[in-house]
Amino acid sequence: xxxxxxxxxxxxxxxxxxxxxxxxxxxxxxxxxxxxxxxxxxxxxxxxxxxxxxxxxxxxxxxxxxxxxxxxxxxxxxxxxxxxxxxxxxxxxxxxxxxxxxxxxxxxxxx
Amino acid sequence: xxxxxxxxxxxxxxxxxxxxxxxxxxxxxxxxxxxxxxxxxxxxxxxxxxxxxxxxxxxxxxxxxxxxxxxxxxxxxxxxxxxxxxxxxxxxxxxxxxxxxxxxxxxxxxxxxx
Numbered sequence: 001x002x003x004x005x006x007x008x009x010x011x012x013x014x015x016x017x018x019x020x021x022x023x024x025x026x027x028x029x030x031x032x033x034x035x036x037x038x039x040x041x042x043x044x045x046x047x048x049x050x051x052x053x054x055x056x057x058x059x060x061x062x063x064x065x066x067x068x069x070x071x072x073x074x075x076x077x078x079x080x081x082x083x084x085x086x087x088x089x090x091x092x093x094x095x096x097x098x099x100x101x102x103x104x105x106x107x108x109x110x111x
Numbered sequence: 112x113x114x115x116x117x118x119x120x121x122x123x124x125x126x127x128x129x130x131x132x133x134x135x136x137x138x139x140x141x142x143x144x145x146x147x148x149x150x151x152x153x154x155x156x157x158x159x160x161x162x163x164x165x166x167x168x169x170x171x172x173x174x175x176x177x178x179x180x181x182x183x184x185x186x187x188x189x190x191x192x193x194x195x196x197x198x199x200x201x202x203x204x205x206x207x208x209x210x211x212x213x214x215x216x217x218x219x220x221x222x223x224x225x
Contacts, residue, residue, distance in 0.1 A: 034213075043202055043216035044154070087154070098167060099144075099214060101154040 002103070003027055006088050009106035017078050021105050023071040023088030030090040030100075033064055035073050038085045038104065047073075047086070078109045113137070115217035117203050123223045129191040132220045134203030136184050143186050144204040144214060145178055154202070160186065161208075193224045 006023045013019050025033075033050035048055065050062040050071055061074040071088055088102035116135040124130055136143055144159040158168040163180045171178070175194070180186045190197055200219045206212040 043218055045216065046213045049213075098156060098159070100156075103153040 003100045004088055004090055004102035006086075006102040006105050009085075009104070010108055011105065012108045012110060013078055014110055015078060015080060017109075018074065018076050019078055019107060020075075021073045021086055021088070021107075023073075023102055025069050025071070025088075025090045025100075027090070027092060027100075028069065030069075030092055032091040033062075033071050034089040034091070034099075035060075035062060035071075036087040036089055036101070038087055040084075044087055044101075075107075078107075080109050080111065083107055083109045115203055115205050115215055117201075117217035117220050119220060120218060121221045121223075123225065124193055125225050126194055127192045128224075129189065130193045130197075130222060130224075132188040132190075132201050132203075132222070134186045134188070134217060136186070136205040137215055138184065139207070140205040140215075141183075141208050142206045142212070142214075143180060144206075145186070145188050146202040146204065146216075147199045148202060148219075149199045157188070190222075193222075195224045198222055198224050 004025050035047040036044040037047040038044040048057050048062055050064045052064050054063045059076045063072045085104040085106045087104045090100050092098045118133045142161045145157040146154050148154045157170045158178045159166055160180045178188045200221050202216050202219045204214040204216045206214045
């Protein structure tokens with residue numbers, strides 16, 4: 001079983017749609033959580049950290065459920081510029097702060 | 112402020128040749144990570160350093176791969192001899208410290224081994 005598993009993509013949605021990505025992690029020692037965004041042929045960039053209480057950044061909302069070892073990302077009112085691959089990432093403090101990346105979910109927002 | 116700098120950006124080489132990838136950290140960062148990304152395996156951590164010391168190299172595929180950090184701001188990843196299955200995008204990332212800090216990725220080196 002992979003340490004971080006994400007919804008298989010791709011997600012094809014129209015502009016303005018709401019889309020949700022899910023992610024599960026297997027290591028209960030995971031201490032911090034992130035969503036990274038990767039544009040085609042570019043490097044991953046931090047989109048947002050994920051906090052236990054849930055957090056929002058504009059149209060983006062991240063949720064964490066430690067009991068279920070589950071992380072989600074919700075994008076509201078999607079824009080063409082949101083088209084990218086979204087990577088779920090966990091940080092393992094008991095392994096020196098190692099980041100483990102999910103395979104990523106591809107999002108394509110169409111006009 | 113300059114981000115993480117990687118060179119070369121693209122490398123095409125023949126099987127058996129030595130390949131050296133280079134990375135310059137963001138000034139003031141103490142941790143350096145080397146990743147490899149392929150379609151099949153996604154983004155994999157190869158090795159990381161903290162304060163120039165290798166902390167975890169369990170992701171290095173085999174003895175053909177080696178990484179060094181000769182000073183606080185620079186690292187190399189060497190593949191010798193290279194094989195076609197090494198073809199991938201190699202990213203370097205740095206962070207202020209290991210742990211909770213955000214990792215900032217370089218633009219990557221696209222390696223093709225023929």
